[in-house]
Amino acid sequence: MNATPCIIKLSHISFAYPGSDVDVLNNLDLTLCQGEKIGLIAPNGSGKTTLFHTIMGLSQPRQGTIELLGKPMRTPKDFEAIRTQIGLLFQDADDQLFCPTVLDDVAFGPLNLGFSKEEAKNTALETIHELGLSGIRDSVTHRLSGGQKRLVALAAVLAMRPKALLLDEPTAGLDMDVKETLINILNSLDISMMIISHEFDFIHEVTHKIYSMENGKILTDEEVHVHQHEHVHRHGRHPHKH
Template structure:
């Protein structure tokens, strides 16, 4: 796998939603092949906005974005981007639009020209990887929040992407599923750009962190404070150890 190739290059990007204050200004970011970058920021800091700019769902107010070494400005420039970079939406419902799980997950591969038989094999494989085999005929919109997230991720992995952009991949997932997902994602030989408010998860799937604050993106060498669960009697759930709760 060639390394050093610039998968994403953002230079001096600013963005404001129409009639609203500035969300991003002077943002620079380079993501090279094989890198695993985490974006950290408070609610409303602009993380989702940044990801939507990369995927071409919105266009910068100023500045430049190049993906796979090519400037991307028009809708047609992003067709190749969306084929090669798998984007997991923060809200899984934005990703699922077919009646059943198997149709949702097969949609991308069929669009890429796979046969029905090949697409069915891919559906089986990714559902199994994510531990949701047997979900094929479930009705997508009737799934639980966490189940929808997993199916949305299955639809992303089914495209066999070169890079993943993950917007809050753990929201709604239980602890065991999060752990399984972290293991899976850390083993994939892919470029990753992700955000999550779960620092434990972030530190497992990414290794370089950028902070987004007041519209500015900056590299941070911070040691990421995160909670972790350890097991002892009564220790299954997140809890504190201090003077108040010495157990």
């Protein structure tokens, strides 16, 4: 085996939703290797969320193989064991958060990992602090704004100290300041990640490769011809490419 196995290796993955004969994922190949930070930009309905759910074992492909952290994933138990090491931020934060308070939600993962109550609480508090959420740690999660929920969901994922992150549209509903915070956090993390977003500027700041999806397959950066020009938006602060 390779000395440093890929974090994610999908080979020939095909997936269709029950009752549909459209392959949302169609003989798809993808690798995410140690240290890689990959952005995924593709139109709505391309299958990006389905791809992440398939990687996590939440959708079962009818064809192909999935290897995570060098291990073949064959059974639901294989995926369960890996979910603490590869953290998925769901597109909809409400799918991630189900505890009464912010602190409970963020401590849930560490508790599940077998930490003592006190260790779990301390890890949660530390993560909450790192994400600038200390002011809302005792708030009722379901009453928070969309942007706040998204950061709490990210805290819940990061509290498990994952080896890799899959982020499904993390900037949706975030205002500029919070987005800057998120950019700083993601750039400070020395772990592999794949990030779905429609925002080129954001993706450009936090990843070093950009992939797309078409007809159920990944287009790698050699295949994505990003046209580049620089201009300034009326409300924009930074020149950017798209």
